[in-house]
Amino acid sequence: MNSVLKEKTHLSSREVTELLGITPATLYAYVSRGLIRSEGEPNSRGKRYLAEDIQRLLEKKSLRQAPEQAVARSLDWGLPVLDTALCLIQNGQIYYRGQALSELMANPSFEAVLALLWQTELPDWSQLESDVPALEKHSEKQREPVLCAQRALLNLAEDPRCWDLRPEGVVRSGLAMLALLTRVFCGHHPQSEGLAHTLQAAWAADQPEVAAVLNQALMLSAEHELNISSFSVRCAASAGSQPVQAVLAGLASFSGSRHGGQWARVEALLRECEQADSVADALHSRLRRAESFDGFGHRLYPQGDPRWQALAPVLWRIKGGGKQAEFLNAVIDEVQRLTQQAPNLDFALLALCRLWGWPPQRAQEVFVLGRVVGWVAHLLEEYPLARLIRPRARYIGPLPESVEHADF
Missing domain, CATH: 1.10.1660.10 (Multidrug-efflux Transporter Regulator; Chain: A; Domain 2)
Incomplete structure (x- = not known):
């Protein structure tokens, strides 16, 4: 000044x-x-x-x-208002702690990304099994995975150990949250082979190749710099909230239709395309109504979302020959012809569900499980700072009378 x-x-x-x-x-x-x-x-x-x-x-x-x-x-979008060593978005690419995400994708374990972001050892899921509350897996008809996650985490928040804000305490709480949410979404505690294998065993037991796809989807969902849910988590942590409460704040932001709730809008677009006389007719009608093509484009990636670019080859290699793949490709081709927009991560996760015939809400379940790792990484950065995030607002309402009615 x-x-x-x-x-x-x-x-x-x-x-x-x-x-x-x-x-x-x-x-x-x-x-x-x-x-x-x-x-x-x-x-x-x-x-x-x-x-x-x-x-x-x-x-x-x-x-x-x-x-x-x-x-x-x-x-408004992408503003470096906080320092972080977690995620760099530069030249259309994503880096976790300086390592290109495209290179990390070759790693066989989502848990290795967890260890990288948290700066900790690979988790031993068996050590947590007795610490995680036993909860029933939610119904496949349940349309709100975030609500299921929030209900489950409220039980975990009562554990006094969650108030241990030392790095080792935050890591323990983070692993407990992941283990609990895995139980909620698929009915099983994480196996020693890893979280992706646990989901595959529950969702596609006779298709072991799905584990590799889920592993990559989880990696791609893990961290994305200072998105609104990660910022919410950091704000809660700066106030002194314990990790589970902070993640609940992140889930509240994540549930919104402009963020992690985008899956429902993408699914609505795809169903609209299925019910129309043709994909082109449905998309042309959307364009005439000035409606968005949900699941396409991302303001941080003018040349295309690298997360879609990373997952798409895996999806098409395993499931590229069926009618669903043909339909998805038709939607992609027509949107790109009309707008030059490429699919983003939301579309990728919906495509994963559709190609394997899963309920569409599983896209959000995968996203949540991956993103919890990023949220906990932000907690590990925020707690040691011991500061309250408290921005100021610029007042634009009516002025006090002494100022408002002053003559020039």
């Missing part, structure tokens, strides 16, 4: 014109347009101007001259 603005709440017209590099006539225009608020000078016929308005205009000017600062200060 400018040294003059640090010391004053109001400025004279001369100070304002000098700081902004404008003429008195421009200053009057700014006031008339509501860009700068003025007050009567005490014991004088002159006017004074609110320093915070001048600061805001100086910041706007600075941001126009330095776009990187604009990114850092905006709250």
